[in-house]
Amino acid sequence: MDNLNIATVYTGNNCTGEPIMIPVMPVRPELARAYVPYQLYNKIFSAQESLKKGTVFPELVK
Amino acid sequence: MWFYDKKTQYPIKIKKPDPRMAIAILTQYGGPNGELAASLRYLSQRFSMPTKEAKATLNDIGTEELAHLEMIGTMVHQLMDKVPPKELEKLHVDTNYVIHGRAVYPSDSNGVPFTAAYIESMEDPIANLNEDLAAEEKARATYDYLISIADDPDVIDPLRFLREREVVHYQRFGETLRIVRETMGKKKYY
Ligand SMILES: [Fe+2]
Numbered sequence: 428m429d430n431l432n433i434a435t436v437y438t439g440n441n442c443t444g445e446p447i448m449i450p451v452m453p454v455r456p457e458l459a460r461a462y463v464p465y466q467l468y469n470k471i472f473s474a475q476e477s478l479k480k481g482t483v484f485p486e487l488v489k
Numbered sequence: 490m491w492f493y494d495k496k497t498q499y500p501i502k503i504k505k506p507d508p509r510m511a512i513a514i515l516t517q518y519g520g521p522n523g524e525l526a527a528s529l530r531y532l533s534q535r536f537s538m539p540t541k542e543a544k545a546t547l548n549d550i551g552t553e554e555l556a557h558l559e560m561i562g563t564m565v566h567q568l569m570d571k572v573p574p575k576e577l578e579k580l581h582v583d584t585n586y587v588i589h590g591r592a593v594y595p596s597d598s599n600g601v602p603f604t605a606a607y608i609e610s611m612e613d614p615i616a617n618l619n620e621d622l623a624a625e626e627k628a629r630a631t632y633d634y635l636i637s638i639a640d641d642p643d644v645i646d647p648l649r650f651l652r653e654r655e656v657v658h659y660q661r662f663g664e665t666l667r668i669v670r671e672t673m674g675k676k677k678y679y
Contacts, residue, residue, distance in 0.1 A: 462663070
């Protein structure tokens with residue numbers, strides 16, 4: 428994943444706030460910090476497949 | 490407040506009893522890396538979270554962990570149900586039987602009762618979220634161990650589902666950690 432990819436993060440409670448655009452990883456990561464990239468939303472599984480897999484997001488199947 | 494749905498999050502229909510597997514899985518009910526600990530941890534930590542996103546994430550995941558507690562309880566019950574006492578003795582799960590019968594009690598697999606000492610809730614949201622990331626990995630590892638000793642697909646499938654949920658939760662806590670840090674730091678993004 429390219430660190431400069433831009434993710435859309437839906438803010439607020441239940442994602443009802445403003446969507447913000449943010450790099451998936453910090454442009455200048457700091458030492459002594461843990462980072463997980465923001466997810467980029469692409470394709471999703473069907474409902475049946477999601478129940479079997481435990482997630483609707485193919486990229487999160489690990 | 491909560492709404493209750495009269496079904497488990499993932500269907501559980503175990504046809505073959507397996508008391509030893511029941512006791513193994515019991516640790517995800519009341520053990521150190523179990524679903525009760527996860528739920529109480531997140532639902533307690535949410536109050537001191539500094540952003541709406543962080544509060545909502547802890548609330549949603551803490552709620553889902555309660556649904557997982559119900560799944561685990563259902564599995565333990567179905568694996569133990571109606572197994573004759575003599576059979577339990579042969580399988581070396583009789584010590585559990587003489588204390589609780591075939592009931593589902595929140596302990597780990599060795600019978601150590603659940604304790605809130607398994608979890609922490611601090612005012613510092615960064616400390617909490619780092620604990621939460623670790624908790625998800627420990628739960629994921631426990632499900633890997635359980636899957637490695639299971640052989641019935643009726644048991645393995647729900648365990649796989651629960652394992653994958655821990656992976657998804659890890660991702661969400663990681664994103665939450667960044668939202669919280671970036672909001673607290675008021676750096677140039679968000
Ligand atoms: Fe979890």
